[in-house]
Amino acid sequence: MRNNMIIGYTAGVYDLFHIGHLNLLKNAKGMCDKLIVGVTVDELVSYKNKKAFIPYEERIEMVRACRYVDAVVPQDNMDKLEMCKKLGASYLFVGDDWYGTEKWKNYEVEFEKNNIKIIYFPYTKGISSTRIRELLHQERGASLTDLK
Template identity: 55%
Template sequence: MKPYKIGYTTGVFDLFHIGHLNILKRAKEQCNFLIVGVSTDELVMNYKKKSPVVPFEERKAIVEGIRYVDMVIPQTNRDKFSAWEKVSFDVMFVGDDWKGNPLFNEVEKDFNKIGVEIVYFPYTKGISTTELKYKIKSKETVI
């Protein structure tokens, strides 16, 4: 029996890599139904001040094709409570690189009031979209 019914996680999922797959797999291991919010191009530009390499519709299609994912929704803002109001999950999965971040400290307080848990997963060492972009720019072989 999985400990949670409905799980939720979010991300840009640009240049999809093993770190992305790891969080989706670990999340699905703990819930019966996994919802993934994929950040829209506009949202990424708004808070990262740069566009994803892969357009939203393609990133969304990639995440939808992952067997661990039951539903994909667009993430149009970073308000996790608003996401909960729309899809009513009982747990949110987040990479531990966000633990202690002021944004997630506030999210934890809000979620504690309504009984939603946050589970932090270890960040996959040695891989990130930023690192992939650097390797591509440096013309190193990426396989």
């Protein structure tokens, strides 16, 4: 860290950007001097047999335009610890839907060894990109696989 600047990092697909995304970014920025956001590249989204509704180039520009975001980087792998170390981040911010899971308990141990704290923010109830896709399906009659 330079000049005692506190750097925070978070990452996500940010497809169908919604208030939950905005809440996470706003809360994260409130805890650090510089917030760096990783936006998942299309190729990495497809590893879950999903497809982003909005192309990467547009998603990264929307996140970059958010006033709470100081810098945006491509997320081209799932190793958030590696990215935090590379960026000099003191905090990793995630939604609390991950809290308490075995995977994230293990992450907490690894991050702590590297003096990086994982901060969980409340998941915004009632909204998600998946929910938006479902609503689009209901309204337009589109196949869910078309919106996957």
